[in-house]
Amino acid sequence: MIDRRSLIAALPLLGAAPARAAGPAPCVATRGTGDLGVVIERATGSILIVETTGRSVLARVEGLGDLSHASLCVSRDERYAYVFGRDGGLTKVDLLEARIDKRIVQGGNSIGGAISDDGALVAVSNYEPGGVRVFDAQTLALVADVPAVGPGGLPSKTVGLVDIPGRAFVYALYDAGEIWRLELPKGREPRVTRLAGVGKLPYDANVTADGRHYFAGLFGEDGVAHVDLWKEPLAAARVLEGYGKGEAPLPVYKMPHYEGWGSTQNRLFLPAIGRDELIVIDLDTLKEAGRVKTWGQPVFAVARPDGRHVWVNYAHPKNGVVEVVDALSLEIVRRIEPGPAVLHLEFTPRGHEVWVSARDADAVVVYDTRTFAEVARLPARKPSGIFFTARAHMIGK
């Protein structure tokens, strides 16, 4: 039995060490990785490796660069996390040994990434220089560089990059208003399918857990772009057109995120932009199926893995609150105040607990999702994203 307290006490020492710690290995006992996770400490370029069974911090790994808006994906064996940093850094972290396995700076400014279904390729979405770069998941060697060039030859920021089945990725071009599918068949040239004119300023996107429906939120207009990835030839269509009903949107102090969206049965809960609302889409008809009036402008609306509830956090300055929506009645059933500046939340794989980061409380708070009782509070430095290893086995995560 590992004494967690001694591990935590050893954190400063571990943190000071460079890539490979000189002292005793951080995780000494044989263990699985299915209950591990990573908490991003955005301001200090560090991450915490956590475990969700005993709800504890196992180690801190430092030296990951600028981690504002950082996200990650997980290798198929759930041993490695690929962390995408704002400074273009791609860092492969060994979760068992709590050390950086490899790190490259692949672009000037990146926004996220994804891993292919076979676990062989990691794709990174870039703001600067734009486009998408694909790397070998084992070595981080460059496999493909796909500039995103829209009409008029202008380079475009890429957003909403997701993996879909068949060694392929889908992403949106923010400046150009396009959606691209990038296929990377083994031993053959990469292939791009371009969908132009999907809408103005797609700012984020996501795909349903079956890899079928890709939705991109549009900043420049009242609507959402949709692609049915099961239907060839691919086509993009506008859905929820005019959802704001012509009303002037509220100022948006934090862009909503589609990552981790609330997908339950045949319904999807999307944050409306510039509105204190979630919009519910019926996935069979692609029509609006209802709205949920919320405390503020939603940033993340994440469904508990069983889909029964959707947990929502909010934009500055109303970001000290999390609300829980009943997926059937569309009513708010609970309001929780974990601490100031709630940035992200992540459910345990089957949803018995949820971890919530409260940046300005320097804490991660864990709740029982049945009783809503706080069950743990872990210190973390300005925590933002929380990512558990179970993402390794989910499409689009």
Next chain:
Amino acid sequence: MLASLLLTSAASQAARADVDRARLADLVRQDCGSCHGLTLKGGLGRPLTAEALAHFPVETVRDIILDGLPGTPMPPWRPLLSVEEASAIADMLKRGDTK
């Protein structure tokens, strides 16, 4: 007695200015940073480094903070910040001093 009151008041004002500055610097890093990057080198929003803002007058930067840029995701901060606070932020950005 009067002197000590004046002193107290001056001290508390200075302290308040410090607190405000720290709060604004934190707002710039954390909340502006969510679009412009924690190091302000850019993200979905453009870079806000002193270099990137060199050819903008401080008043222009202040006005963009207060009124936003219609047609882009840059929101008006007037509902949340006073003119003085926006000026202070514009000044900090222009000087590259947001620590």
